[in-house]
Amino acid sequence: MQIIIVGCGNVGTTLTEQLSKEGHNITVVDRDAKKAESVANRFDVMGVVGNGASFTVQNEAGIETADLMIAVTTSDELNLLCCLIARKAGGCNTIARVRNPIYNKEITYIKEELGLSMVINPEYAAACEIARLLKFPSAIKVDSFAKGRVELLKCRIGEGSVLDKKPLTYISSGLRCDVLICTVERGEEVFIPSGNFKLREKDIISIVASSQKANEFFRKIGMVTNRIKNCMIIGGGETTYYLAKQLLPMGIEIKIIEQDKERCNELSELLPQAMVIRGDGTERSLLYEEGMPNAHSFVAWTNLDEENIMLSLFAKNVSKAKTITKVHRISYDEIIDSMDLGSVLYPKHITAEYILQYVRAMQNSIGSNIETLYQLIEDKVEALEFRVQEKSALVGIPLKELQLKENLLIACINRRGVIITPGGQDTIEMGDTVVVVTTNQGFHDLKDILK
Amino acid sequence: MNYSIIRYILCRVLEFQALFLSLPCIASVVYQEKEGWAYAAVLAFCLAVGFVGKLKKPKSTVFYAKEGFVTVSLSWIILSLTGALPLYLSGEFPSYTDALFETISGLTTTGASILPDVEALSQCNLFWRSFTHWIGGMGVLVLILAILPLAGGYNMHLMRAESPGPTVGKLVPRVKYTARNLYKMYVVLTVIQIVLLLVTGMSPFESMTLSFGTAGTGGFGVLNSSIGSYPMVSQAVITVFMILFGINFNVYYLLWTKKPMQALHHEEMRYYLGIIVVAVLLITANIKGGFHSLLDAFHHAAFQVASIITTTGYSTADFNQWPEFSKFVLVLLMFVGACAGSTGGGIKVSRVVIMLKLVKNELSYLIHPKRVRQIHFEQHVVNKEVLRSISVFFITYAMIYGASVLLISLDNLDFTTNFTAVAATLNNIGPGLGQVGPAENFTVYSQPAKYVLMFDMLAGRLELFPILLLFTPATWKRR
Numbered sequence: 001m002q003i004i005i006v007g008c009g010n011v012g013t014t015l016t017e018q019l020s021k022e023g024h025n026i027t028v029v030d031r032d033a034k035k036a037e038s039v040a041n042r043f044d045v046m047g048v049v050g051n052g053a054s055f056t057v058q059n060e061a062g063i064e065t066a067d068l069m070i071a072v073t074t075s076d077e078l079n080l081l082c083c084l085i086a087r088k089a090g091g092c093n094t095i096a097r098v099r100n101p102i103y104n105k106e107i108t109y110i111k112e113e114l115g116l117s118m119v120i121n122p123e124y125a126a127a128c129e130i131a132r133l134l135k136f137p138s139a140i141k142v143d144s145f146a147k148g149r150v151e152l153l154k155c156r157i158g159e160g161s162v163l164d165k166k167p168l169t170y171i172s173s174g175l176r177c178d179v180l181i182c183t184v185e186r187g188e189e190v191f192i193p194s195g196n197f198k199l200r201e202k203d204i205i206s207i208v209a210s211s212q213k214a215n216e217f218f219r220k221i222g223m224v225t226n227r228i229k230n231c232m233i234i235g236g237g238e239t240t241y242y243l244a245k246q247l248l249p250m251g252i253e254i255k256i257i258e259q260d261k262e263r264c265n266e267l268s269e270l271l272p273q274a275m276v277i278r279g280d281g282t283e284r285s286l287l288y289e290e291g292m293p294n295a296h297s298f299v300a301w302t303n304l305d306e307e308n309i310m311l312s313l314f315a316k317n318v319s320k321a322k323t324i325t326k327v328h329r330i331s332y333d334e335i336i337d338s339m340d341l342g343s344v345l346y347p348k349h350i351t352a353e354y355i356l357q358y359v360r361a362m363q364n365s366i367g368s369n370i371e372t373l374y375q376l377i378e379d380k381v382e383a384l385e386f387r388v389q390e391k392s393a394l395v396g397i398p399l400k401e402l403q404l405k406e407n408l409l410i411a412c413i414n415r416r417g418v419i420i421t422p423g424g425q426d427t428i429e430m431g432d433t434v435v436v437v438t439t440n441q442g443f444h445d446l447k448d449i450l451k
Numbered sequence: 452m453n454y455s456i457i458r459y460i461l462c463r464v465l466e467f468q469a470l471f472l473s474l475p476c477i478a479s480v481v482y483q484e485k486e487g488w489a490y491a492a493v494l495a496f497c498l499a500v501g502f503v504g505k506l507k508k509p510k511s512t513v514f515y516a517k518e519g520f521v522t523v524s525l526s527w528i529i530l531s532l533t534g535a536l537p538l539y540l541s542g543e544f545p546s547y548t549d550a551l552f553e554t555i556s557g558l559t560t561t562g563a564s565i566l567p568d569v570e571a572l573s574q575c576n577l578f579w580r581s582f583t584h585w586i587g588g589m590g591v592l593v594l595i596l597a598i599l600p601l602a603g604g605y606n607m608h609l610m611r612a613e614s615p616g617p618t619v620g621k622l623v624p625r626v627k628y629t630a631r632n633l634y635k636m637y638v639v640l641t642v643i644q645i646v647l648l649l650v651t652g653m654s655p656f657e658s659m660t661l662s663f664g665t666a667g668t669g670g671f672g673v674l675n676s677s678i679g680s681y682p683m684v685s686q687a688v689i690t691v692f693m694i695l696f697g698i699n700f701n702v703y704y705l706l707w708t709k710k711p712m713q714a715l716h717h718e719e720m721r722y723y724l725g726i727i728v729v730a731v732l733l734i735t736a737n738i739k740g741g742f743h744s745l746l747d748a749f750h751h752a753a754f755q756v757a758s759i760i761t762t763t764g765y766s767t768a769d770f771n772q773w774p775e776f777s778k779f780v781l782v783l784l785m786f787v788g789a790c791a792g793s794t795g796g797g798i799k800v801s802r803v804v805i806m807l808k809l810v811k812n813e814l815s816y817l818i819h820p821k822r823v824r825q826i827h828f829e830q831h832v833v834n835k836e837v838l839r840s841i842s843v844f845f846i847t848y849a850m851i852y853g854a855s856v857l858l859i860s861l862d863n864l865d866f867t868t869n870f871t872a873v874a875a876t877l878n879n880i881g882p883g884l885g886q887v888g889p890a891e892n893f894t895v896y897s898q899p900a901k902y903v904l905m906f907d908m909l910a911g912r913l914e915l916f917p918i919l920l921l922f923t924p925a926t927w928k929r930r
Contacts, residue, residue, distance in 0.1 A: 002624075025624040033834065041607060046624040
């Protein structure tokens with residue numbers, strides 16, 4: 001597809017990198033010549049300098065042949081104007097990032113009247129992501145497939161776990177669990193394991209299973225699966241508001257610690273059920289006073305990365321809480337991942353990921369058969385969901401007889417809503433959706449998994 | 452410095468060299484010449500080395516501008532070294548140095564020969580000589596980028612290092628498709644020329660080799676008299692196509708995508724055509740006494756101007772015998788060269804125009820010291836980095852020029868010969884004046900002088916810096 005991305009900030013750059021890798025033709029637009037040039041040099045894309053809302057600039061970027069315009073500059077108004085003009089000039093699909101809560105209340109109206117295909121609010125998206133993580137307290141990362149029927153969870157094997165030094169076959173024979181381990185991260189290395197692969201302490205595994213089966217698995221290996229009953233949030237920004245809005249109806253007690261008096265008043269007005277505490281969230285005595293050691297979950301969501309990381313490390317130390325940490329800066333992610341911080345969320349990645357999912361779905365309607373795609377491990381392992389639409393060479397043949405590429409795993413088959421964890425005897429049929437986990441990249445169709 | 456990725460790309464280059472060498476092999480089969488075995492042997496050698504060398508995948512794919520420049524210059528050196536082998540092995544060249552000179556001259560689209568008698572060469576050697584022009588014209592790595600799926604963002608570094616001009620504009624977002632589009636236009640134009648030359652009555656062999664020479668703006672002929680003994684119509688066709696290949700290929704892309712108005716307003720093309728018209732008129736007026744008719748004088752003036760400004764180097768007449776004024780106009784054109792983004796060499800029209808605008812600006816500063824003024828080119832403001840790189844290019848160019856003339860002066864030839872010999876090689880033209888004039892050749896120089904001129908040809912084709920980077924010790928440090 002021909003895609004124009006306006007704004008070369010963190011989100012714009014992440015999107016450019018990923019979409020260009022997925023084979024789309026990208027043109028980036030930025031007012032800053034240096035930024036546009038640096039992106040154009042790093043990735044194989046074209047850079048145009050200018051105001052993205054200008055018709056001339058859009059023309060230069062090739063709006064008449066573009067299929068999609070993504071506006072992710074820092075200004076909501078500019079993003080909306082970009083999309084409005086692109087819509088009139090090229091009639092393409094448009095995606096705008098709009099974060100101001102005032103617009104957010106009227107988002108459906110704006111979307112419909114301006115003819116936008118998608119509006120993304122980064123704070124809201126982040127809140128949804130946190131809520132999803134709190135549903136599975138044992139997992140560090142949760143992605144869903146097959147419209148939420150299958151979850152792909154990542155978790156760390158604790159010290160002294162029953163799984164230590166056990167082969168994978170032990171999970172089905174010893175624990176009698178129907179889950180599939182698709183990747184194992186051990187330090188820098190990543191494995192797609194086979195049946196006799198032996199697990200070790202501190203490995204990070206990702207599993208594919210339905211919600212109940214996943215919970216059963218976690219219980220059997222002795223990980224906390226108790227439902228979260230309370231949540232402590234440090235920092236009272238927009239994300240906190242959206243998150244509290246989602247968690248309160250689930251019966252979770254919310255405690256928000258915020259420094260600014262005005263904001264505290266505002267929050268207590270907006271969220272009458274939540275407990276809003278005015279104070280410095282980094283103060284040790286305050287945290288103790290508010291019962292941090294007994295917290296079930298802890299969300300460090302201030303504006304400072306360093307503070308968030310410190311708070312989460314502290315929370316990990318004094319409590320058994322599930323911790324979620326916000327980190328803005330993306331360039332040092334491997335160092336942050338090496339710390340035991342629980343779940344780390346990069347709001348910019350989340351925004352990019354949401355937009356990517358839309359683009360993939362759009363691509364879908366044009367020809368490729370990918371339903372969803374997740375990067376399990378940055379740049380190393382992908383999980384893809386394919387739809388089996390036409391009669392292909394794979395259909396109806398038992399899996400063990402297929403000549404599959406190496407480093408590839410068929411993680412699950414969804415047949416009209418029934419989730420099958422595939423064994424050698426199972427077959428792929430028409431109309432199924434199939435989740436494939438692989439270290440190879442650039443798959444477009446299910447056929448690509450064959451040798 | 453990431454050596455493993457450079458090794459990997461160089462091996463791919465060798466495989467492409469094997470592909471190129473298969474064409475003269477076919478030619479030798481057609482003409483039943485025994486020189487074909489030399490090509491077959493070198494082909495096998497390139498294929499084997501390339502295949503073995505690329506078996507091991509590069510350890511890391513880190514690739515920055517530095518690696519891009521080094522890869523491009525090394526590729527050109529490797530192509531020259533292997534391309535010269537069959538010429539030498541065929542026994543028709545006195546030494547490997549001479550064969551190498553001829554190949555570099557071919558690949559860099561210079562067209563300067565060390566052979567007194569071209570007609571004595573076998574057909575497959577003639578074909579290979581001309582075909583190297585065609586490869587070198589648009590660039591080998593551009594071709595590789597168009598065909599091979601080189602993943603990663605680094606391909607722009609390769610393209611930038613090989614494409615001529617102060618800035619490189621992409622036609623479409625992806626380098627791969629940009630490269631493909633460039634080659635499509637290149638092939639289409641070449642084929643049209645071949646057909647037209649066939650229509651004017653040339654033999655298929657001649658129309659192909661001469662078209663390769665024109666397309667790459669090279670200048671190797673297949674007769675000793677270069678283009679002089681062909682009918683006037685054929686010469687006129689070649690004149691037109693030389694001018695066409697000297698135009699920035701972006702113009703053709705604009706025409707292709709049906710934006711003729713934008714194509715017409717291409718500033719560099721307008722200056723380029725303007726210079727041609729003025730030069731042709733001046734020379735016609737100056738030389739009309741020596742020809743039978745005004746049309747004749749115009750015809751030869753036009754051919755020569757087109758041949759020199761596009762840095763092709765074909766000749767229909769011995770312009771060494773022309774009046775001094777005409778000769779000097781031609782020498783000036785040698786330096787101007789063709790448009791950026793074309794297959795021609797020289798300093799490039801865009802650089803000259805921007806430089807002149809800079810001079811005009813400086814004068815204006817003297818009159819109004821507080822005036823704020825930007826330099827515009829192609830409807831855009833030229834940014835500081837481009838201006839800096841152009842100024843540095845001029846200085847470097849002058850220094851290399853001076854040093855080269857100094858070195859080859861050791862051969863004790865006259866000044867005109869030395870001065871124009873460097874002009875003809877550094878600008879990738881071919882013939883100069885005096886003892887290296889269109890009716891003469893470069894045999895007069897000694898072996899060391901030939902190496903200096905070979906360096907000039909490579910430096911000129913790759914626009915100085917990639918080659919100079921090879922001689923900078925910091926380039927070779929591991930990170």
